[in-house]
Amino acid sequence: MVNFVSIASAAVLLIITIFYFWRKNQKNYRLPPGPTQNVIFGNLMELIYSTLIKGESPFIKLAQWAFQTGPICYLRFFRQRVVVISDARVAQRLCVNQADKFSERPPGLLLSRVLKDKGIVFNDGPSWKEHRTFLTHEFRKYGFGKQSMEQRIQYVVDEYLHQITKTNGLVHDPHPNIATAVYNIIWTVISGDQFKWGDPFLQKVIKNLETNLQAVELTGPHNYVTILTVFHLLWHNFLHLWKITLMRLVYFKQLIGKFKKYQKQSTNSEEEESMMLDYLVKMQDAKNCGEPTYFSETQLLWLVSDLFIAGGETTITTIRWILLCLALYPEVQERVQQEVTEVFGRDSTPAYCQRTHTPYTEAFINEVLRMGGVTPGMWRNTSQDATYENYDIPKNTWVLLHFYAMNNNQDQWEDARKFKPERFLNDEGMFCKNENLLAFSIGRRECPGQGLAQTELYLFTVGILQKFKVALPNDEKNIDVNNGQFGITYTPPHHRLQFIAV
Numbered sequence: 001m002v003n004f005v006s007i008a009s010a011a012v013l014l015i016i017t018i019f020y021f022w023r024k025n026q027k028n029y030r031l032p033p034g035p036t037q038n039v040i041f042g043n044l045m046e047l048i049y050s051t052l053i054k055g056e057s058p059f060i061k062l063a064q065w066a067f068q069t070g071p072i073c074y075l076r077f078f079r080q081r082v083v084v085i086s087d088a089r090v091a092q093r094l095c096v097n098q099a100d101k102f103s104e105r106p107p108g109l110l111l112s113r114v115l116k117d118k119g120i121v122f123n124d125g126p127s128w129k130e131h132r133t134f135l136t137h138e139f140r141k142y143g144f145g146k147q148s149m150e151q152r153i154q155y156v157v158d159e160y161l162h163q164i165t166k167t168n169g170l171v172h173d174p175h176p177n178i179a180t181a182v183y184n185i186i187w188t189v190i191s192g193d194q195f196k197w198g199d200p201f202l203q204k205v206i207k208n209l210e211t212n213l214q215a216v217e218l219t220g221p222h223n224y225v226t227i228l229t230v231f232h233l234l235w236h237n238f239l240h241l242w243k244i245t246l247m248r249l250v251y252f253k254q255l256i257g258k259f260k261k262y263q264k265q266s267t268n269s270e271e272e273e274s275m276m277l278d279y280l281v282k283m284q285d286a287k288n289c290g291e292p293t294y295f296s297e298t299q300l301l302w303l304v305s306d307l308f309i310a311g312g313e314t315t316i317t318t319i320r321w322i323l324l325c326l327a328l329y330p331e332v333q334e335r336v337q338q339e340v341t342e343v344f345g346r347d348s349t350p351a352y353c354q355r356t357h358t359p360y361t362e363a364f365i366n367e368v369l370r371m372g373g374v375t376p377g378m379w380r381n382t383s384q385d386a387t388y389e390n391y392d393i394p395k396n397t398w399v400l401l402h403f404y405a406m407n408n409n410q411d412q413w414e415d416a417r418k419f420k421p422e423r424f425l426n427d428e429g430m431f432c433k434n435e436n437l438l439a440f441s442i443g444r445r446e447c448p449g450q451g452l453a454q455t456e457l458y459l460f461t462v463g464i465l466q467k468f469k470v471a472l473p474n475d476e477k478n479i480d481v482n483n484g485q486f487g488i489t490y491t492p493p494h495h496r497l498q499f500i501a502v
């Protein structure tokens with residue numbers, strides 16, 4: 001007992017001493033406003049109470065603080081400074097106008113620690129830059145809007161529609177078919193190849209990709225204090241998580257190996273151009289010329305993994321939201337369907353470049369991206385001291401671009417929680433982009449897969465409505481659209497659907 005008291009007292013004394021010296025070394029910054037803070041823990045205890053005790057999502061707690069305070073809200077979680085941005089115009093002024101200072105990921109974030117120097121999403125520095133430049137160039141080269149890529153996507157959409165036809169209007173969970181289609185599209189973008197529908201290897205990869213998403217929550221208390229990170233990892237059985245990640249890498253290694261073997265045997269050069277081949281050629285060229293490069297077989301593995309994760313879960317979840325919103329708002333569905341059939345009929349192949357002829361359909365997709373914003377938020381880190389209006393944002397502050405808060409900001413969106421595609425139409429009924437919607441983020445870290453994602457969302461929506469009416473079963477008609485689940489993505493409440501041929 002005595003031992004425990006002395007250890008506890010020593011620990012408390014140590015925390016106070018560390019805190020005292022840390023505060024003593026702080027410059028006097030003019031920090032943005034925020035809720036009241038405890039001298040030592042800042043806002044950490046309140047976050048712990050609301051998330052771990054009351055079971056609220058950390059994203060919701062952070063949004064509440066932001067709405068109480070204003071578009072730029074300052075918080076502190078023990079020693080970690082955090083700024084929450086809940087207004088797209090402020091995000092633009094920081095991440096575009098001061099891009100040099102707001103384009104890194106927080107180095108202390110759990111995922112950044114695990115993925116430091118790997119792939120692209122949580123990578124930083126010259127390795128990130130080289131991979132980011134490559135990806136941007138490749139997406140431009142195989143461009144979206146260009147026919148060959150769109151044909152590949154359309155091929156998968158057609159297969160998906162075929163699978164839906166086989167459900168014969170019966171009620172089912174739409175998730176597995178969407179996941180199969182979307183991951184197949186990613187693989188075709190990376191390798192130029194495709195899996196057969198229901199391929200057991202693809203199903204294994206999908207199962208793996210969907211397993212540990214809960215544990216990588218981005219804004220909870222475990223992200224800011226190392227001891228909480230350790231508890232979090234133990235709670236989520238860190239060894240099991242690691243095993244799943246290693247298994248995923250083994251799967252991707254097998255895919256890359258198969259791709260390389262096929263390339264060696266193949267003689268047809270023109271048709272088989274692909275992102276992966278370009279990566280391997282670039283890597284070999286740099287090696288041959290003795291040029292320094294961050295391209296390597298291991299990096300390729302992490303890049304493929306990142307593309308599957310960043311491009312898969314987001315697109316799948318958005319298509320799930322699209323289908324749910326069609327079913328929940330039959331009058332909206334009728335209007336989109338009428339427009340789609342007027343422009344494309346029931347059998348002709350739609351093209352993304354014709355979207356200007358379907359303004360209501362585009363408005364509908366944008367309203368889904370707002371209401372069901374699948375990426376509730378993303379982190380940046382200040383690499384130097386920065387300012388915003390009269391406020392300082394010190395170096396190494398974590399900046400949360402809180403997209404969920406931006407999408408629900410009553411100052412920007414009238415009746416924010418109402419589903420109203422018309423808000424994206426002008427007086428002439430034409431589609432009007434709204435600068436307050438940052439579904440794909442902004443600045444140097446904005447989503448490089450935006451063109452691919454938008455093409456997919458459009459071709460799926462149009463393809464489905466050319467052939468089917470989407471409906472919820474009678475006992476699920478009162479699903480609350482505002483009741484999504486926060487994880488690394490914001491997912492719709494569980495639901496099943498019927499696709500009735502028209």
Ligand code: HEM
Pocket residue numbers: 120121122132186306307308310311312314315318374375378379401439440441442444445446447448449450452453
């Ligand atoms: C509806 C679908 C999608 C949405 C809503 C979405 C949204 C986002 C958002 C919000 C970010 C964070 C940017 C930031 O840090 O500020 C991001 C990053 C990223 N996305 Fe997407 N995305 C989607 C689809 C895709 C697809 C299809 C791909 C590629 C296959 C992709 C690849 C990436 C990558 C690699 C990053 C990291 C960029 C970097 O850190 O430099 N995304 N995405």
